[in-house]
Amino acid sequence: MAKQGQPPRLALEGITKRFPGVLANDDVSFSVAPGEIHALLGENGAGKSTLVKIIYGVQHADEGRIFWDGEEVEVANPKVARRLGIGMVFQHFSLFEAMTVLENIALGIDEKYSWRELQQRVTEILKTYHLPLDPRREVHTLSVGERQRIEIVRALLQKPKLLIMDEPTSVLTPQEVERLFETLRQLASEGCSILYISHKLHEIKALCETATILRGGRVVATCDPREESARSMAEMMIGGSLRDVSRKRTADFGPDRLKVIRLSAPREGPFGVPLKEISLNVRAGEIVGIAGVAGNGQNELLAALAGEMDGAEHGAIFLNGKACIAANVGERRRDGMCSVPEERNGHGSVPGISLSDNTVLTARYRMGLTGQGFIRYSAAEDYARNVIDTFGVKATGPKATAGSLSGGNLQKFIMGREILQKPDILVVSQPTWGVDAGAAAAIHQALVDLAAAGSAILVISQDLDELLALCDRLAVINGGRLSEMMEVEGISIERVGLLMGGMHGEDDASAALDQEEHSHAA
């Protein structure tokens, strides 16, 4: 597959990796040419992460061979990988919030640089690749996009010949995504290969020349994404035809079911974001979206609405016209509001207990799962079975522990647990985060059906596509403040993106960079 007789930068041959009970990679072979932007596409659980961990030396294949520039290599650990010239930008950053950009970079590299040298190199890279980032800023003041740039600089310092990007755009604004793509294209034009892992098809279409599609640990197809449609690639990815979410938009909404007036709340945790005077309303039959980059007050908003703040929130919340700011979690549930937090494990569910017990957590108020202080285990089990059946949750039964379910199935279970309570108001955060396309479609359909039945739904999500597909109106949360509400029909994506970027001005960073250079020159 090598271009012009050149050996491929990276070639995998028959990579197989087993975990107890799972075949994560099954005889995977593909190759990446020098300077190629190569997509690794697949649903969650398809084996993408395991594969890149093997390439980066974090894990080791049980079978198969890895070739680097035509020669067989053994990547014993990430250090070896970096020495070969493999750089990796992980989906989850490992940064110290309280330290500066430069300090963080210094901590994450193998080579020893003097402070001055490092500063110079970093400034050079930032300039070469037009990355707006101020090396002296403390990390906790940075946007997610800026944080990602730290990781990219870290990887570029090693002068990689192959850069692996693991789901890099999942938390970026549209503008940040565009900027990232420019950087990646520039790198590729200089001969650096890029292995780009994602399940976002239109991005892959826009960026990549080749795509290797994984399903169930196997390579099911190799294609040129520029010649495929997003739909055809999605169908290769899930191995079936894609179900469309049918949403009949209507302007016919009922009365306000949820009304929030000037809601303020303290931040949760040292790097949380306090809510500042948020006002919104959701009418019966309506789906309203809250867009925004992670860490802009989404967690606080969900906690304040659900009543999880223990009374620390101020302002007014009306459920079906009834004031509930002073009500606790249970009272708000009884009054008709259910919620699904972003984190499935340990917030939405308890991994170590059964699905049946997990229904007792939130469904006991509305579904009569307790009586006289005792848990009605048989009722809980029936309800869990009902959720499993109705939502097609793949589980061995109500007695299966929540932790034994895959992410998508657990999310379906949690969504089902709330939806079957027939709430008047449902607040969900990141309903399809890390969920495979099939499950995501099922969840979206369930939300649409619930709205059609007259419930009011508030969806908090970082996935703008999801919000555009589902919602009637949406607003953007940034720095704990909510933008004005916009009708989704005819909405300007660019404007939404700008609102998402909000106060994290790219311009100060560029200005700082110029200043830096200035002081060097002096």
Place this chain on the structure above:
Amino acid sequence: MRLKLEARREPSRLMLYVTPALAVLLTVVAGIVIFTLMGYDGLGAIYQIFLTPLVDPYRWQDLFVKAAPLIIIALGLAIGFRANVWNIGAEGQYIVGALAGTGVALATWGMEGYWILPAIVLAGILGGLAWAAIPAFLKTRFNVNEILTSLMLTYVAIQLLFYLMRGPWRDPEGFGFPQTRLFTEWQTLPIVVPGTLIHLGVPMAVLIAVVVWVILSRTITGFQVRIVGLAPQAARHAGFSARSTIWLALLTSGGLAGLAGIFEAVGPFQQMTPQFPQNYGFTAIIVAFLGRLHPLGIVLAGMVLAISYVGGENAQTAIGLPYAATGMFQAMMLFFLLAVDVLVRYRLRLVVPAGARATHERPASGQPAGAKAPEPESASA
């Protein structure tokens, strides 16, 4: 060849039950080795500590009498430990409970009536409860670590005991000995098995175990405790208040420790003396863990630790083992338990060196020990 720990997909239920027994076994083996190295008769020491109390029917009553307070305290602690509330000061609550009951006993001294004993016992419970309320208040109001406060309050309780014994509560006819009067028959626990030392506290311990079992396994309160311990955020989402759980856990464990204390005072002791603290409050921590925080397990573990107490006394007289040996045994039991606990989540595996195996025969063992435990891909998404 070497041994390697490999993560299990699900915690092993078998190991959950086997590891406590394994810990006891390892303690026995280590005990033999250590005492032999120290120049004692190692096997004899183990025989004295672990078997004499069992083979001598005359000592059985001692076992029950020692086990009762351990079980009662451990039941309360287990509730807290399940909720991640670490009450380490049961010893202090035990002492203050006993002191509170003793106060009532001294105030009602010479009176008659069936109400007297219940009043004393109630005072005992309230005393322990009040002592545990201090860490609960500090934790919920100022977020002060309850491990430190409850532990430090134990030493305050001991000093309080010493003060009361030497001063205000000293027996006026006691020739200046620092101890209280002997309690009257209206003030002491009835013996339930005639001709033995087995007092009402022993069946009470079993009864409390059953009640705690029902609460933990069947009620929403027990569920709350479990969830708060397992996943605090999920508990909040479920509407379980962390604050009320802390109060519940500390007051329950304090109250039960106080109950155990007053039972001990109006049972075996029949008066209050500076020798009253027997470290039951600390040993009960081991009982709770050895019993896997499960009420029935705690009853069994309470018996095991009672054996080590009774056997420790045996070994002192029979082969001159130091008193500290008992404590050492108890500590070893806890350490071994904590150590073998790893088997619940991991399995041991013999690894053949990578070069010595054919690739396709034992593929799963090719992963070096340094590699991370396997995680499904969705975990990183």
